[in-house]
Amino acid sequence: MAKKKENIRNFSIIAHIDHGKSTLADRLLELTDSVAKRDMSAQILDDMDLERERGITIKAHAVKLDYKAADGEIYELNLIDTPGHVDFNYEVSRSLAACEGAILIIDASQGIEAQTLANTYLALDHDLELVPVINKIDLPAAEPDRVAAEVEEIIGLDCTEAPRVSAKTGENVEAVLEKIVRDIPAPSDCDDNAPLKALIFDSVYDNYKGVIVYVRVMQGTLKAGETMKMMATGAEFNVVEVGYMRATGLEKCDQLSAGEVGYITASIKTVRDAKVGDTVTKLENQASSPLPGYRKVNPMVFCGVYPADGADYEALRDALEKLQLNDASLSYEPETSGALGFGFRCGFLGLLHLEIIQERLEREYNLDLVTTVPSVVYKIHLTDGEIVEIDNPTNYPDQAKIDYCEEPITNAHIYAPSDYVGTIMDLCQDRRGVFKDMKYITTDRVDIHYELPLNEIIYDFFDALKSRTRGYASFDYEIFEYRRSSMQKVDVLLNGDVIDALSFIIHTEKAMSRARKIAEKLKEHIPRQMFEIPIQVAIGSKVIARETVKAMRKDVLAKCYGGDITRKKKLLEKQKEGKKRMRQFGTVEVPQEAFMAVLKLDDTQ
């Protein structure tokens, strides 16, 4: 049966965090009867707990909906839900490349935010037809007229026909479906007879089927039993099954054909063999060239991840292995620290990615973790002309061998009410930002553009920005170049021993103040011990800050409580337990809190 390709609509929904993307998706599923009402838990597409809690989509999802439109025709709507964060920009771009159009949701009270714009530009880069939708009209603070004007003015999208809806109450959501059918074009140039080209926009690992590859077929067809080939990696697989993603589960079909969105299973063992952005073709009648836009994703942020209890090392490795099955952008390799024992150096796309992985490890795998200060990748030019990439302070070359160092610089945009311009600029200035320009989006909202070093962003920037703007600012960045910069490696010594896990790379100008704060924090958090503990923070052999934890003098039960020996014994046992929670740093025992306090230090406060 030849399908009517003109009735296919492939689209995604883009929005700033919390503007209601997932809620609208839920309503669309309901309206198309894709899920029974009773099966609706809120935000069905965000099926990780973490996604629901944080209100963000971490993995892309896709679902096929059947919709009987007002014109009487049945349309096949493929909704591709994109991850909603800058860390996952590449994934977003691949999802968008699989679509012809996108719904742009704007919150009727908040208006345009950082990611509204970032995602809009991404969508426009892919020549998508944009359908603006003004959401949350049920809120008392909703100002749909103002927001519509804002969208017209800033993005240049005609909003006169933009549906004004409440995804929460369901009000007017039907209008969105009609707009999709009417405004978003059907796939074009989709020739079933051409050599297969299917774009991988996501892949997930399933215990029974192996990797499930989500694709958009651009041209050609694919059936079970055929041999497929990944054009970037060259890997070949025998197709076990093809089908569609339904809200209630996978639906097998005979053949995926041009224009369609669906899945492929082929006993693929790891998501690394089905890389997002790669092109699937067939071994026979191969496509001559892959689809454009594939890129190898490199982790941008690295940190050491250690089990708080050394005995959990194996469990941590298993957990990372499992997470990696589903997350090709997570990298890890074993690492040993004198202070923290055995752990892993992990690479992440960005800070959010790092936090998500850390949280999933702790929550889903019940692990208690210690993570070291995140680091970016520095390019270090040695005097002998060699260039080394360093993402771990431990491997930082001897200062004498370094000619110069380069660090990654981002283009950062901060969107905020104009009242906060002063504080935001102070913050960016403090984080070594270079002011580029500032645009008034409306009379009271601005877009502040800075060049910010990535190493300043990964260090508490989000939290600092949030606390200084009471959460009103939004933020977006992308790396655009490496720039020569004066960096130094700073070490922390306790009782004369370097604590490798506390070493960090920092800009020369900021070394002194950070060093002082770290010394103070450590002093505050390290309990007095049987001997005096000098705390030193040093660059090479030069100490730039020092503090001392005085020796403990008194820890005694003066009275023996009328022969109550048990009480005393319990006290000793408690002391023994307490020792277990301490980390032995050379001769010094440091409680985990002290370690965390240093890692979480916000030195602009």
Next chain:
Amino acid sequence: MVCDAIISSALGPWPLALTPRYEFKLMTGIYIHIPFCKTKCPYCDFYSFTPSDTQKDSYLKAVLLCLSSYKDKVKDGVDTLYFGGGTPSYFGGERIKKVIEYVRENYNLTDAEITVECNPSSVDEELVRCLSEAGVNRISMGMQSAVDNERKALGRSSDRRQVENAIRLFKAHGIDNISLDLMLGVPYQTRESLKESLDFIISQNVKHISAYMLKIEEGTPYAEMSLPLPDEDEVCELYLYTSDYLEARGFEHYEISNFALKSFESRHNLKYWHTEEYIGIGPSAHSFFGGERFYYPRDFASFLENHAPVPDGKGGDEEEYVMLALRLKEGLTEKGFYERFGKSIPTEISERAKNFEKSGLLTVTEKGISLTKKGFLLSNNIIAELLY
């Protein structure tokens, strides 16, 4: 009664089974807890309340009843009897006398140390006469401080003249083995005010001094108050000062918190530190008897109803022995350990001890391991390090 079960099983082959070489001296100490106070001091978390006369009488009966349950199990007699509290003096001289008489009639109480804790404000001629007649030969008096504003902060109603009078009375009735309690690290205390208290104590010619560092206990009024307390370092200085001061005047610093003139150590308390046996009578009183530890709960009514004590496990193992011995100046001796366990002090303990020797916290000789004064101050930590 559970108590019988615990003890009878213990009096069987137990001492042999546990420790081949050591047989407990079957001379036992008896501790009698008097859970009564006229007013409660704001730092104290011992079990006590203000009773009626009827309650005092019922308590006397309960104590005698409880004592009767042990008499057949104590083989060789009782060589220390200690009334602690609370405020034993507030229980009344006659009642204390009756208890002592009961013990004398039912146990072999020859040559025993009989101590009664007293609050200076409840000492009068009548009480002293009673105690003296009953054969009390040691008094431990809760003075805490000789300085008025410190005493006030501690909630002590008496003044130092009452302490002087009480001591004079006891001596007049032939009781001159007197111990005074002194508290260190109390609100407002300074080196000067401490010296004033110490000078006063010396002027009273007492034989024994207990100097306790104030510990703020949860659930006491002190825990809720913000107090002008000396800091940790100052308290340590006060402690070391006290030790030097008293040693210079002939007192031996024989236990973490205790000082005595030669041969005036508290024989009863030494039983605790030597891991010897004692029976504790009264709510909250703990016992180590027949190899078992057990206690009566902090519940007056339950004690009056003669409920069985709560078992608290076996006592007297190596760990306990080490922990207690190290509270003493003589420390953990090779001789003591060998007599008790038939072997030398475990080498891992001596090895670990050597690490502390460098810091001047303890001394290790072929005779054994003992803490220095600086070591006493860190005894919890050191003992935990030595044991684990």
